[in-house]
Amino acid sequence: MIAGSETQRVVLLHGLSRTRRSVARLEASLREAGYDVINWDYPSRRHSIAELVVLFRALCADLAKEPKPTHFVGHSLGGLIIRAGLIEPVRFPLGRLVLIASPNRGVSILRRFEEVPLLADLPRLFGRPVLELGRDAAWFQQLGLPQAEIGVIAGTRGFHPLNPSSWFNTLLGNPQPHDGTVELDSAMLPGMTDFLSLDVAHTFICDDERVIAAVKRFLATGGFAG
Numbered sequence: 001m002i003a004g005s006e007t008q009r010v011v012l013l014h015g016l017s018r019t020r021r022s023v024a025r026l027e028a029s030l031r032e033a034g035y036d037v038i039n040w041d042y043p044s045r046r047h048s049i050a051e052l053v054v055l056f057r058a059l060c061a062d063l064a065k066e067p068k069p070t071h072f073v074g075h076s077l078g079g080l081i082i083r084a085g086l087i088e089p090v091r092f093p094l095g096r097l098v099l100i101a102s103p104n105r106g107v108s109i110l111r112r113f114e115e116v117p118l119l120a121d122l123p124r125l126f127g128r129p130v131l132e133l134g135r136d137a138a139w140f141q142q143l144g145l146p147q148a149e150i151g152v153i154a155g156t157r158g159f160h161p162l163n164p165s166s167w168f169n170t171l172l173g174n175p176q177p178h179d180g181t182v183e184l185d186s187a188m189l190p191g192m193t194d195f196l197s198l199d200v201a202h203t204f205i206c207d208d209e210r211v212i213a214a215v216k217r218f219l220a221t222g223g224f225a226g
Contacts, residue, residue, distance in 0.1 A: 008095060009036040009063070009070040010219065013056075013078025015101075016044045016129055023075060023206045026215065033216055036068070044077060049084070049129050049139075052077075056085035064091035071095035071219050075206050076102055076182070077129055086146035096149045096193075096222060098215050101179055101205050104152075105186040106135040108176070109169050135186070151194045151218035153211055154187035155179030160201035179205065196224040 010030050014022045020041035027039045042055055063070060070092050074082040079102030086094065110133060132139065156177050159166045166180030177184040181202040188195060200208045214224045 007068060008219075009038065009068050011059070011063070011070060011072045012037065012039045013042065013072070013074040013081055014039075014044070015074075015076030015078055018044065018075070022204075023073075026073070026206050026212050029212045029216065030219075035071075035219075038063075042081075045128065047128060049077075049080065049132050052081050052129065053084045056081050057088070060085065060090050060092075067092035069093040069095045071097065073098040073100065073215055073219075074102060075100045076202065077133075078102070080104070080143075083143055083146060086148070087144050094146070094148050096151065096219055097146060098151045098153065098218055099187075099189065100153045100211065100215075101155055101182050101187060101202050102152070102189075103133055103182045103186045104189045105140055105183075106137050107133050107165075107181060107186070108135045108174065108183055109165055109181070110134045145189070145191050149193040149218075149222045150189065150191070151214075151222075151224060152187055152189050152192045152196070153205070153214060153224075154182070154184050154195070154197045155200040155202055155205050156184060156197055157199050157201040160203055163201060163203040166201065166203075194218065194223045194225075 012023045012027055014020055020039040027037050030037045040059060072082045079099030082097055158178055158180055159170055160180050163180045179202040196214055198210055205211055218224055
């Protein structure tokens with residue numbers, strides 16, 4: 001058990017088109033470390049990002065009924081929701097944040113889809129938020145940083161057979177280091193406290209034991225080294 005973890009809470013947010021099961025291994029490991037864990041299963045496909053942030057703020061209001069120190073960990077879209085939702089103050093002690101493979105500058109492959117007529121409508125299959133996640137979309141420039149220590153974990157394995165976007169990145173070509181979906185430089189975040197890149201792919205990054213260990217180190221110490 002991590003010292004002091006029994007008095008702390010961790011909220012997990014899965015990524016786009018996934019469910020809480022996609023971060024179940026991370027959840028179990030955090031529980032074993034003594035944290036009170038909430039694995040939030042939000043409807044990622046049906047709403048715009050702004051609407052998902054409203055739902056997240058409602059969750060934060062519920063958390064304030066038991067105002068214990070609370071950390072947040074988000075995979076991909078989940079990390080963006082955390083960023084946007086925690087700009088406004090919360091009524092509980094805000095702990096550390098970990099963003100795992102979050103596209104902080106958007107996703108380049110979406111722009112490539114627009115260049116290929118037969119693929120132009122394909123992103124819609126992934127859910128409403130994907131339409132807002134194009135590389136360097138204007139709203140990314142307006143998205144600030146919560147007042148908290150932020151750790152960023154990114155992957156560099158460009159292909160995984162169960163990740164559709166990694167097929168397209170391979171077939172259409174992407175010269176930048178990426179995890180199959182998100183480019184390495186997009187995951188990086190100005191003002192972040194610490195950064196870690198690993199040879200893992202986007203879809204199942206939260207199952208990787210090195211990632212799980214790194215999340216626990218950052219929540220406990222504010223850094224990935226150790």
